[in-house]
Amino acid sequence: MAEQHIRVVLVDDHPVVRAGVRALVDAQGDLDVVGEAADSARALAVVEETRPDVVLMDLSLGEGPGGAETTRLVRAMPSPPQVLVLTTYDTEADVLEAVDAGAAGYLLKDAPPEELFRAIRGTARGETVLAPSVASRLLQRAASPAPKVSPREVEILRLLAKGLGNKEMARELLVSEATVKSHLSHIYTKLGVDTRAGAVATAIERRILRP
Amino acid sequence: MAEQHIRVVLVDDHPVVRAGVRALVDAQGDLDVVGEAADSARALAVVEETRPDVVLMDLSLGEGPGGAETTRLVRAMPSPPQVLVLTTYDTEADVLEAVDAGAAGYLLKDAPPEELFRAIRGTARGETVLAPSVASRLLQRAASPAPKVSPREVEILRLLAKGLGNKEMARELLVSEATVKSHLSHIYTKLGVDTRAGAVATAIERRILRP
DNA sequence: TGATGTCTCAACCATCGCCGGGAGACCGGG
DNA sequence: CCCGGTCTCCCGGCGATGGTTGAGACATCA
Numbered sequence: 326m327a328e329q330h331i332r333v334v335l336v337d338d339h340p341v342v343r344a345g346v347r348a349l350v351d352a353q354g355d356l357d358v359v360g361e362a363a364d365s366a367r368a369l370a371v372v373e374e375t376r377p378d379v380v381l382m383d384l385s386l387g388e389g390p391g392g393a394e395t396t397r398l399v400r401a402m403p404s405p406p407q408v409l410v411l412t413t414y415d416t417e418a419d420v421l422e423a424v425d426a427g428a429a430g431y432l433l434k435d436a437p438p439e440e441l442f443r444a445i446r447g448t449a450r451g452e453t454v455l456a457p458s459v460a461s462r463l464l465q466r467a468a469s470p471a472p473k474v475s476p477r478e479v480e481i482l483r484l485l486a487k488g489l490g491n492k493e494m495a496r497e498l499l500v501s502e503a504t505v506k507s508h509l510s511h512i513y514t515k516l517g518v519d520t521r522a523g524a525v526a527t528a529i530e531r532r533i534l535r536p
Numbered sequence: 537m538a539e540q541h542i543r544v545v546l547v548d549d550h551p552v553v554r555a556g557v558r559a560l561v562d563a564q565g566d567l568d569v570v571g572e573a574a575d576s577a578r579a580l581a582v583v584e585e586t587r588p589d590v591v592l593m594d595l596s597l598g599e600g601p602g603g604a605e606t607t608r609l610v611r612a613m614p615s616p617p618q619v620l621v622l623t624t625y626d627t628e629a630d631v632l633e634a635v636d637a638g639a640a641g642y643l644l645k646d647a648p649p650e651e652l653f654r655a656i657r658g659t660a661r662g663e664t665v666l667a668p669s670v671a672s673r674l675l676q677r678a679a680s681p682a683p684k685v686s687p688r689e690v691e692i693l694r695l696l697a698k699g700l701g702n703k704e705m706a707r708e709l710l711v712s713e714a715t716v717k718s719h720l721s722h723i724y725t726k727l728g729v730d731t732r733a734g735a736v737a738t739a740i741e742r743r744i745l746r747p
Numbered sequence: 748t749g750a751t752g753t754c755t756c757a758a759c760c761a762t763c764g765c766c767g768g769g770a771g772a773c774c775g776g777g
Numbered sequence: 778c779c780c781g782g783t784c785t786c787c788c789g790g791c792g793a794t795g796g797t798t799g800a801g802a803c804a805t806c807a
Contacts, residue, residue, distance in 0.1 A: 339645045341622075341652070345556025387646060411552075413624070434550045435598060441552070475753060488734020491795065503756045510796065511753090519796080521733035523699020529740050536741045686785060702763070714788045717764065722785090730764080 331449045334360040334375060334406070336368040336395065337383040342434070346381060346411070349438045356445060365390040365398070372399055377406050378449045382428070384412040384419055393422045400427030409448045411441070415459045419532065430454035474515055474533060481508045482528045485521055542660045545571040545586060545617070547579040547606065548594040553645070557592060557622070560649050567656060576601035576609070583610055588617045589660045593639070595623040595630055604633045611638030620659045622652070630743065631670055641665035685726050685744060692719045693739045696732055 333356055335343050340363075347358045360375040362368035364386050372380060380399055384392035396408045409430040410423045420431055430448045432441060433456045444454040474482070484494045491509070495502040513519050516527045528534045544567055546554050551574075558569045571586040573579035575597050583591060591610055595603035607619045620641040621634045631642055641659045643652060644667045655665040685693070695705045702720070706713040724730050727738045739745045 339556075339624075340647075340649050341556040341560065341645050342552055343556065344559045344649070345552040345554065348555045348559035349552065413550075434552050436551070438551055438555070477754065485733045486737035488729045488731040488737070490731065490793095500754085501756055503758090504754070506796065507755070508753095510798090513796080518699045520699040520701065521731070521795080522696045522736045525733045525736045526697035526699070526740070526745075529737070534737075536737075688786070711786085712788060714790095715786070718787070719785095721764070721766095724764085732763080 330355055330357045331379060331445060332357055332359045332375065332377040333445060334358070334362070334368070334371055334377040334380045336362045336380060336386070336392065337411075338363045338385070338387040339383075342383070346441075349441065350445070353442055356442065364388065365395040368395050369398055369402075372402065372406060379445055380406050380408045381411045381445070382408050384410060384414070384423065393419075393426045396423060396426040396428050407448045407451065409444055409454065414532075415456065420459055431459050432456050433458065474512060478508055478512050478515075479533060481505065481512060482524065482534055485509075486525050486528070486534055541566055541568045542590060542656060543568055543570045543586065543588040544656060545569070545573070545579070545582055545588040545591045547573045547591060547597070547603070548622075549574045549596070549598040550594075553594070557652075560652065561656070564653055567653065575599065576606040579606050580609055580613075583613065583617060590656055591617050591619045592622045592656070593619050595621060595625070595634065604630075604637045607634060607637040607639050618659045618662065620655055620665065642670045643667050644669065685723060689719055689723050689726075690744060692716065692723060693735065693745055696720075697736045697739070697745055 333350055335346055335358060337343050337346070343361050343363075347361070350356045350358050359377055360371040362371045366389065368380070368382075380396075382392045382396055382399075386392055386395065390398075392410065392412070396410070399405055399408055405427075407429045408427060409432060410428045411432050411434060412419070413434050415431075415433055423431055429451070430444055430453060432444050432454065436444075436456060440456075447454045480498065481494060484497060489497065491502050491505045494505045498505070509521070509524070512524055516524055516531075518524050518527055525534070529536060544561055546557055546569060548554050548557070554572050554574075558572070561567045561569050570588055571582040573582045577600065579591070579593075591607075593603045593607055593610075597603055597606065601609075603621065603623070607621070610616055610619055616638075618640045619638060620643060621639045622643050622645060623630070624645050634642060640662070641655055641664060643655050643665065647655075647667060651667075658665045691709065692705060695708060700708065702713050702716045705716045709716070720732070720735075723735055727735055727742075729735050729738055736745070
């Protein structure tokens, strides 16, 4: 064999998923699962200790820092492993955040095992691996202008979903009511709506807000 | 052994999860995984063929009928197996729909394996098994009066999430604008909010609307 | 040094939400 | 039987709120 075995660490808060990936991956001759972690802190410790080639990262890790933030921390380590995101959702925001955090690939949990194996091997070689649905979604978005809402506007959206009025938001954010209205107008144009209700709906749909 | 082996069928659209549950469950001496299915149609066929004692059912099955509807169909078979829902979310509406469909238990995927095994054995004996977080949520809801919104009000909510104004809704529904406002007021009191935006947010959260 | 983007603000008018009302349908108890 | 309770659906007017327009200050970046 010219190739070394590829060392893999699993990060996922679901024991069932960890067991599944381990069972599938360990059955491959050239892939070894050398560690598991259920949260961000343990993930960093396990990676530090086992020095894997690839980290399979879930994005939702229950309590504490999420998978995107954990990816960033892992990639900040000296001679870091590649990170392959393995998650349930392929939302615009999720993908972009993960890629921005330094992920080398993005795969969905409903992918067939063969695709998972190919993705792990490709990621270990430094390739960028995207699930087909993720790739097409990215291309689709690349065509239409990116609707990126600013941090302040996200703040507004959060209060909006709580049913606050403009006056209340203004008090909460320590600005004038006119400012709040201005932010709202910008949000409307960015999201392609013209009402508070529509803004909340599409913000939730695009995962800018989480229910 | 006084006990027969408990025969289990897995229904989940994620190969990884199926592999995980299979690996964990098969390692138990008294539990046998006798079949798997990734969608509703195959689930019914596999159950018909293997006659299991317990079906582990995911609620989101990708295309086609969901887990709740599939549970209903399985329970409608002659001398049906028990159904144990194993899913990611513990939303009010999800739990109620599953229980209404005939599920005997509701477990979350982040549950430790031991809890899963206990749940399977309990379900096979006909017990009702609820995850702690699910149970507490149900009790909490049982205390507060059920906020049941009428079909007409759901219609209003749908249009509301699209960002329509009262006048537009009135035209759409062939009623006066005043009527729309009245419906909205009722929706507000039922949902415990006092704005359109808040209504949309909590409607989505309570799964009255789907994103 | 423009160009771009974010955050801030004020005034004008349409719109929304609350407060009253009322009509028809269903159901269990007197 | 009919009666009161409950539910859904319907309406109008009034005051508060929301959305638009237009504009300035401040950063970053090519």
